[in-house]
Amino acid sequence: MNKGNPVYTTEAECQDCFKCVRNCPAKAIRIKDAHAEVIPELCVACGRCLAVCPAHAKCVRDDLGKVRETLSVGEKPHVSLAPSWNGSFPTLSAAGICALIRDLGFAGVSETAIGAQRVSRAVADTMKESGRDVMISSACPAVKEFVRVLFPEWVHTVSALPSPLLEHCRVIHETFGKDVKVVFFGPCVAKKLEADQHPELLFAALGFTDLERLIHEKNIDLKTYESIPETGGAFELEKAQEGALYPAEGGMMESLNVYDGVPPAAGIAVSGLDNIRAALTGTKPSDIREPTFIEALACFGGCVNGPCVTSELTPLERIARVRRNLTIPPKGVERTPAAELECPASALQTEPEPAPDEIIKALKRVGKTTPEDELNCGGCGYDTCRRFARALAIGKAEPSMCVSYMRKLATKKANALLNCMPCGVVIVDSDMKIVECNAAFADMLDENAKMAFEACPGLAGANIHKLIPFGDLFTEAFESGREVERAHCNLNGKLIDISIFTIEPGRTVGATFADVTGMELRRDQIARKAREVLAKNLTTVQDIAWKLGEHMADTEILLRSIADGYSSTQDQGSWKDVGKDETTPEEEK
Ligand code: SF4
Ligand code: SF4
Incomplete structure (x- = not known):
């Protein structure tokens, strides 16, 4: 971010x-x-x-801060007010806006149009000369x-006269002293460029938007000034006349009419940088x-x-207001002509021009190797691929700005991904036409479809219903808007696990096809083994049970014989006693 630039x-x-x-002209x-x-x-x-x-990522450099500081220390800059002011503050009279600006702390207000009149006078003098150039x-x-x-070849044709604003700054300095500060509203x-190039003349160039901010910051109620009637002499210096025509296209040309001897139809008016480019492109100054x-x-x-107007008026209404209360002087009016102003050398830099082979190299970087590759689509912001390549070569642009290159790159990446996927992938549009599929999908189809894929990789345009017997799943996915999760279908003797998902609602769906036949076979084998193990376990359990049963029978026989023995010795002692008698002395211990 370079906050130093306007x-x-x-x-x-x-x-x-x-x-x-x-859009940048x-x-x-x-990038x-x-x-x-x-x-x-x-x-x-x-x-x-x-x-x-x-x-809203583009910003205008905020120069209001330094003006606030100047005002806060009691300095009183003079204001150069652009003649289009009444298009941005349409409810105020000239006396009203001057009073308002003075109340903000400025010394006084005069019209930039005063400078414009001096410039017009100098231009008129030049136009009367014979043999002059364009x-x-x-x-x-x-x-x-x-x-x-x-258009560096046109630079020498730009008038060396100052702009109306810089000429007006000169007049203010001549009138009020070299040390006064001038603030433009x-x-x-673009006037900020003039403030940067000529700080000795112009302290700060602000927008009408800044004037509005100052008014809000000072809690000034505009209504207070709306009641101030139009009075003569509101502006410092003289009241501007034909110079106030400048802000509308053709106004400068019209202002020349007040001077004697200016040849009619000796000029043209053109506005908008696109129109200016169209006017200059393909023409050399020497052609005229x-x-x-x-x-x-x-x-x-x-x-x-201009970009810093504030009102809601339409462009036509703003143009109409320029002429409000305007007095055009009679032909032959006398004005002081503006003198030429030297432009600082730093403002005359031009871009480096890359060599033709550097342009070719830059074109190759975005995959343009033949004239047919140069689409001149303008998607990058440049009129032609060669202009874009020139910008690439001098580091002004990046390959990612070329839409066709990025599209091809994205397609290549997507294709590489599709083709390295182990499962089948197919993308289908709402007409049931295949948009794209990979080789793994084609491998699951019948021989005819496989041959078609070899001839036309991707099978674009093929009807999905004709390739698989369960195309209805796709129709359902489109109609219901729901995804299909892991449906199992039979395709050419294989068990296929299918998932259908939405790519663009109502327009495209994608599907993955996984061959799970092998997995199902393995599952069968595992089930058979499990059944065998279960059967063996059952046999073992039965064996154990039989053995247990045999053992139980032996135990029962033994117990019965003991019981019988017990009942026959009933008279000789208790059951306890019988056992006790039979216990050895070691067991007793
Ligand atoms: S030339 Fe105009 S459009 Fe381009 S960056 Fe500067 S202000 Fe923006
Ligand atoms: S035409 Fe636009 S850029 Fe040029 S001086 Fe007027 S407001 Fe500024």
């Missing part, structure tokens, strides 16, 4: 679904340690991944980065003969749809 991933939240990889996300990691050098901070991540506007920092990352994440100005905004429809 956008980063919270690893614990990332579910590894690759949705951000597929700059291909600035790599590392099973997490989608933002590559700071390539991220253009467009904020697209924030919107598409279903696990030029891409510098208004959107995400577009500037996008061109640097993906707007719909944009006519002097053309390209107004390019990363967010579809313009900044009014």
